[in-house]
Amino acid sequence: MAKVIIAGGGIAGLAAGVYAQKSGFETVIYESNRVPGGNCTAWRRKGYFFEGGMHWLNGSSPGRMLHRVWREVGALSPASRIITADPFMVCLWEGERICLYRDPGRLEDQLRALSPEDGPAIKNLCGEIRRFMPLQLPVTDLPGLKVREKAPAAPGALLRMLPALSRVLPLGKQRTADYAARFRHPGIRMLLRGVVPPDYDAASLFYTLANFASGDGGYVEGGSPKLSAGMAGRFTELGGVIRYGERISRIVVKNGRAAGVIAGGEYIPADAVIVAADALAAVDTLFDEPVRKGWTGRMRRDTIPLVSTFVCMGVEADLSSWDENVLFPLKRPYEYGGVRFTGARFYNYAAYPGYAPEGCSVLTTILRGDTYEYWKDARDRGLYDQRKKELFETIRDRFGEQIPGLAGKAAVWDVATPLTYERFCGSYHGSWMTMTPPGSRRTPYPCTVPGIGGLYFAGHRMRPPGGMPVAVYSGRTAAQRLCRDFGAVFG
Numbered sequence: 001m002a003k004v005i006i007a008g009g010g011i012a013g014l015a016a017g018v019y020a021q022k023s024g025f026e027t028v029i030y031e032s033n034r035v036p037g038g039n040c041t042a043w044r045r046k047g048y049f050f051e052g053g054m055h056w057l058n059g060s061s062p063g064r065m066l067h068r069v070w071r072e073v074g075a076l077s078p079a080s081r082i083i084t085a086d087p088f089m090v091c092l093w094e095g096e097r098i099c100l101y102r103d104p105g106r107l108e109d110q111l112r113a114l115s116p117e118d119g120p121a122i123k124n125l126c127g128e129i130r131r132f133m134p135l136q137l138p139v140t141d142l143p144g145l146k147v148r149e150k151a152p153a154a155p156g157a158l159l160r161m162l163p164a165l166s167r168v169l170p171l172g173k174q175r176t177a178d179y180a181a182r183f184r185h186p187g188i189r190m191l192l193r194g195v196v197p198p199d200y201d202a203a204s205l206f207y208t209l210a211n212f213a214s215g216d217g218g219y220v221e222g223g224s225p226k227l228s229a230g231m232a233g234r235f236t237e238l239g240g241v242i243r244y245g246e247r248i249s250r251i252v253v254k255n256g257r258a259a260g261v262i263a264g265g266e267y268i269p270a271d272a273v274i275v276a277a278d279a280l281a282a283v284d285t286l287f288d289e290p291v292r293k294g295w296t297g298r299m300r301r302d303t304i305p306l307v308s309t310f311v312c313m314g315v316e317a318d319l320s321s322w323d324e325n326v327l328f329p330l331k332r333p334y335e336y337g338g339v340r341f342t343g344a345r346f347y348n349y350a351a352y353p354g355y356a357p358e359g360c361s362v363l364t365t366i367l368r369g370d371t372y373e374y375w376k377d378a379r380d381r382g383l384y385d386q387r388k389k390e391l392f393e394t395i396r397d398r399f400g401e402q403i404p405g406l407a408g409k410a411a412v413w414d415v416a417t418p419l420t421y422e423r424f425c426g427s428y429h430g431s432w433m434t435m436t437p438p439g440s441r442r443t444p445y446p447c448t449v450p451g452i453g454g455l456y457f458a459g460h461r462m463r464p465p466g467g468m469p470v471a472v473y474s475g476r477t478a479a480q481r482l483c484r485d486f487g488a489v490f491g
């Protein structure tokens with residue numbers, strides 16, 4: 001039985017661990033935190049539950065190929081309750097409630113009634129959504145791999161994707177903001193710019209909208225910890241071991257092969273190592289010398305990290321009459337860390353039992369923008385906590401433009417900055433996904449490095465834009481590579 005060490009117990013590391021263990025390897029995951037899941041996480045403060053990871057899950061629907069992968073790794077089970085909120089998002093614009101309905105027909109009717117002069121643009125929008133609906137991450141097996149059970153490639157699924165694939169290239173050349181600019185109604189423009197970052201290519205916009213339209217992109221009741229704990233539970237049931245609170249400081253390479261790791265100052269030998277920590281950080285920090293072979297140069301050069309700050313608050317008020325995912329223009333735009341915000345968005349968890357004490361609610365928001373240096377400067381000057389508090393107050397006051405009286409009711413709050421993600425997950429530049437501006441390449445990076453045997457990479461960086469689907473799938477791919485190299489049967 002070959003021994004495999006996995007660096008990182010996030011979604012990618014746990015997935016790699018489950019598949020490696022099922023395939024007969026003796027697998028140990030080293031996770032520097034005391035809990036599994038990495039960025040797929042949430043935390044409690046004074047009775048409030050702050051969902052700080054999953055907002056929507058690709059593959060939550062049983063109709064998607066990825067669903068079986070989530071089930072195999074223990075993230076989902078037949079008992080999982082998937083919440084597919086509809087409308088998925090609501091833009092409050094000058095007294096109008098503009099809903100992002102999942103069904104393109106319903107969306108079309110609503111937008112036409114709202115803005116008849118946008119008729120042709122609305123027809124195009126909903127036509128593209130329908131064309132993109134069959135598009136999904138194909139789940140396949142590596143060529144030449146011995147498998148216990150074949151990949152869940154649905155018959156004809158690839159054929160059905162062809163109309164969408166022919167649109168990926170042209171839409172991939174324009175920004176979401178430019179696509180949205182064709183609408184005359186400013187509320188529709190704002191709604192579309194809120195789906196994915198406005199600098200992302202428009203193919204990402206349609207991939208996301210079509211995902212919702214297909215009934216996918218749900219939220220798993222119990223949130224990120226439930227998902228991560230399910231995976232960690234499956235891994236340990238299979239005999240895998242997780243060493244929590246133990247950080248790997250070095251991957252040891254001897255005679256052109258990964259030979260083990262250094263953790264807690266001790267050398268732990270292994271036959272293979274899977275690096276499931278952020279690959280962009282790992283290639284520069286976890287080896288005696290930065291890895292410069294193969295794809296690593298391209299990853300360093302091409303990756304534009306998506307950087308965000310997460311703000312959450314517990315509110316002593318019942319906000320269940322408000323929508324779950326609300327976008328609105330600000331009466332008083334603000335600037336923070338060099339980024340200007342003219343609109344705001346909140347996620348409202350009032351409808352989720354157990355997320356707040358009786359009669360109370362949780363609001364969260366994700367502020368996009370590279371504020372890494374701003375926070376670093378604040379920390380260096382001893383202003384970190386003060387800046388966090390200022391940011392919370394700014395957000396609370398802006399939310400208060402919509403929700404009167406919020407200021408006196410936001411009882412508990414927290415802010416996770418890019419430095420938090422760097423410290424908690426070892427994330428490169430505090431980032432947990434990769435930007436996909438027009439023209440960017442989304443081809444997956446190979447999971448092996450030429451000249452170093454027994455070394456595999458997994459994680460969200462392995463295919464832009466990343467996120468949980470890429471993390472889980474890359475973990476599966478790393479385990480398949482491992483099986484192929486060691487002559488083991490996968491699964």
Ligand SMILES: Cc1cc2nc3c(=O)[nH]c(=O)nc-3n(C[C@H](O)[C@H](O)[C@H](O)COP(=O)(O)OP(=O)(O)OC[C@H]3O[C@@H](n4cnc5c(N)ncnc54)[C@H](O)[C@@H]3O)c2cc1C
Nearest residue numbers: 008010011012032038039055056248277426459460467468
């Ligand atoms: C606020 C927020 C919202 C999000 N919303 C969504 C969403 O709605 N949908 C979606 O798909 N994705 C979403 N994401 C992104 C998604 O959570 C991540 O892309 C994904 O979880 C990454 O998983 P990973 O396993 O590749 O990496 P990570 O989560 O970074 O896991 C890496 C793990 O390795 C550990 N580690 C690192 N270095 C070492 C070391 N040297 N030794 C031991 N352990 C180490 C870390 O502690 C971490 O646990 C969101 C993320 C955030 C923060």
